[in-house]
Amino acid sequence: MSAEISAPTSKRRTPTVIRVLVLATFVVILNETIMINAIPRLMDDLHVTEVAAQWVSTAFMLTMAAIIPTTGWFLQRVTTRTAYAVAMGVFIAGTVLSALAPTFAVLLIGRIIQAGGTAVMMPLLMTTLMTVVAEQDRGKVMGNVTLAISVAPAMGPVISGLILQVEVPGIDSWRLLFVVMLPIAALVTWLGLRQLENVGEPEAGVLDIPSVLLAALGFGGLVFGLSKFHGDSYTTAVLIVAAGAALIIAFGLRQVRLQRTGTPLLDLRVLLVGTYAKALVLLSVAFLAMMGSMILLPLYLQNLRGLTPLETGLLVMPGGLAMGLLGPSVGKLFDKFGGRTLVIPGSIGIAVALAGFTQVSLTMPYWQLLALHILLMVSLAAAFTPVFTLGLGALPMNLYSHGSSMLGTLQQVAAAVGTALVVTVMSARSTSLIDAGTEPATAALDGMRLAFLVSAVLALIVIAMAVLLPNRSANPHGAHAPADEPEAPELVKS
Template identity: 65%
Template structure:
């Protein structure tokens, strides 16, 4: 899991620097032109080289569940993004958010019904395993905080401080590389010490870093920005690898696929939700201050501070969750009820 964390963390760390270099010499459309052949090669080599090590099982896809999930989670994120826009879209945004929540409720009810026949799109019995549920909550909040900061920092550095896209990418690259390169080391430390000595300090570090970003100003030294970002990334590294391992290890084999898909889904939803949330908070705060006669730059800076503050407040939840995590996978299995391990079918 440490090696997996390295792979999925180094790429996003290099992304801003590579994107900044592309934007220095070409249009933003070039970003997609560069990614297209890479995606094609990944697809080609993946189909040829990745081996199926699991036992195929006869199953089916409930397309109603797929549609309701897309409408629910998509509506929730899109509606939230509308709340920060001007032009009288607040009412529309609230309506879409309510509709999205209603669709998610329908999705949950549908899965509970399908569980009785043994073919749910997403088996919610994974949530009956306490360690997995706690891990899922912590990872979701962690991704929300990470992606929220990743969208706010470039806005601050480029719009407020006047850095180029390349300079911005280079400034945030050390923290991302540290997060990725620490993955294998954190994995070994997890094997030796368990989860809590890593995840609890990591959660505290996330809150401290986001709290530090609430103090951004037009004169904050760049070394402080780099240091806070590095602290955030290192804290996330200390959190993600143990929590990924602990959460999936708490599940019985027949729920691995559902646990993995739920983890991946909520990662993406949390990332999108975090981006929409911080931008909405920042835009709403800045718009309110501008309407009161405050200078546009000062209003945007105040909005960024508030957005970082909201992210820090949400990250406080990770400390409480980390304190409840078992130290090791064996302990997680002992805490979960035996009934939750048994599949129920028709």
């Protein structure tokens, strides 16, 4: 999708194409976390361990991370309607397979297919937004986009908690999560194909297969290795992580070479833009911390406090709703006052909330848990919208799609790493204490506290990046790639 053929519109009203894409993106990204509350059910119904069961979420995020680097290339080669139809068609196919899955392995394959469709939607939405929305209106529109990108994952556990409470004879409760999603996804697909208009024209180009393989194997190896840091498998885990990191480095080097001689799968020159690079670090760490906490809370509330999935969903629902309702307001405040007024307090709130969760106990009042969760969600809302807008707004127009792909890739990798990290830390600590003679419930609680502490420490990086971010993006709309890059004229316009 060529960004230079459609200048941003000066209309104050959100374009229809953005409204359609936001709705579809909300539906597909909702599935990223909808299985979190179902993990205890999967452990019983499909006879898998806790570490294995959490892969229904980790595999989804990891697949997105592996595929999103290709979306910049893909969106340049097909029309908007074609990209939308492919994304939703693949997503629906994965949903059907997951609903019918006879074994855990088949369920995992269905989740991976679902993620393949989801991976296209977010870059499609972000790139289109930066193309058709005027700079002075981006904060307001990005606030609505936050609903899809940030609130959908937060609402996943809430919706799944409600659905899992329904009893249908002969059907495992977790299958209903996919059965309910099917007609909604089909309706959204039909509405989108009726109303969606093409933005841009397809361009010719060749997909660099080695880059695709390096990205998939590199990011996959990294996250898989992190998930092995438990029990007696530390040596194996270190080797897998090292191999994954080496493949990621090889991927980066290949992109640098392709920038000079051909078409890079992911143009790394976006990292030369300081504001974008800082925003990338902030968003990645924030998503890592958020997804880690979203894994830990259901385990704590259901396994240690004895709540049902419905009760768990209701407890976290106010925070998710607050995040969604604040998205548009935060966008308007950003347009008026700039980013620092929102991002710095938001980043501090994230750290404070995660630090508060390190004090969880078997008797902690539920109102305190509710207050901490609301603080976390509101703080994330205050940070996400301005940072998305500042980061992408700092890029020249011909790097919008690459910036969206890079952001989506690292965001999903960070979320997958966060999920694997907290489960690994929790499991390792709990196992160690149980082996030393500690009562299992006390050991599990101590493991969760340590995992929350790790997330809280990582949140300090979010604060540091927030302080370094500018109040406004300095890049004028439509600027070209950095002048100090001699190969800039050879960049594929995206």
